[in-house]
Amino acid sequence: MRSSIEQHAPELAGAPPNAPPGPGRMFLRPRITAIVCVVVLAALGWVYLAFMVAGAANHGDAGALGPGMALFDRLMPRDGLGRSLLDALCRPTFATGQGTSLVDLALVLVMWCAMALAMMLPTAGSMIVTYAQIAETAWRKGETVVSPHVLAAGYTSVWIADACAATVLQWALASAALLDPALVPVSGLFSGAVFLLAGSYQFSALKHACVTRCQRPLPFFLAKWTTRPAAVFRLGIRQGIYCLGCCWAMMLVMFAVGVMNVVWMALLGVIMTTEKIATTTRVSRAVGVIFIAIGTAFVSASVIAHWPAQAR
Secondary structure: OHHHHHHHHHHHOOOOOOOOOOHHHHHHOHHHHHHHHHHHHHHHHHHHHHHHHHHHHHOOOHHHHOOOOHHHHHHOOOOOOOHHHHHHHHOOOHHHOOOOOHHHHHHHHHHHHHHHHHHHOHHHHHHHHHHHHHHHHHHHOOOOOOOHHHHHHHHHHHHHHHHHHHHHHHHHHHHOOOEOOOOOEOOHHHHHHHHHHHHHHOOOHHHHHHHHHHHOHHHHHHHHOOOOHHHHHHHHHHHHHHHHHHHHHHHHHHHHHOOOOHHHHHHHHHHHHHHHHOOOOHHHHHHHHHHHHHHHHHHHHHHHHHHHHHHO
16 A cells, blocks of 8 residues: 555645656746746846936936836935946936947947847736646646747747847937937927827727737647647747737837836736736727826927917
8 A cells, every 4th residue: 555655645745657856856846937937027127227217317317217217316326336236237228319330239239139039028927827727737747748938938039039130220319319218208299199099099909909919828729739849939929919919009008108217017917917917908998098197298289389489
């Protein structure tokens, strides 16, 4: 009797018979792997963005990065260790439209990649964990599974491509003098137009189709389940495309409030995560109403500010 229990102990403990002994067993659990992947990569994104804000706050001009950022000027001493390192790594000059070297391009691309990790990967947490739960069920039965890292890599590749597009767009807006050197818009009309675009998109059929896919990843994975790494990578790409279709307009809002405004980064990250864990599209519509109201306020304020000059 005792020998029989010992023989089946791994299965009773929730591990397949061929699981390796010791700490290595933990790293085979897909759910743990998925959670660690999301947390670590998102944390790396936020750490880099924090360095960039610290670099600006070191000079006392974090408030120039957008609404709510002046708080960091109060929290960050203007002199101290690492100031030159922060300047070298975290203050790209590409926003002026003058820094067009490969180094400037690389710094801005890294910045947008960090934003993608910080803002978008947490919104995919539910999708990645859903895949991991299915994989863990199969793993407990001793079946072959592909690591959630492969799925996350496919998903992240979509947002890296988006970061490349955002880098080009930032250069274009800076060259057109729509962004100042702090990456803040110089025109209320421009900010209002971006908010109105993002708000209107919240009511579109494409938005609702994409957000519904993001909210319900389980049927997708059950229908497309595969044990081939390349196929799982493609599943990650498809989920990334759904996410891009859901969130691209909200990412554009960063150009309206200041590209390096971490207050709005965090706020938009919370909004996008809430959208994807909700069970209806009411959250999307509510956000659309708020964005349209903000855009209308920007446009109205800009028109009113210039009205006397036009009247004369």
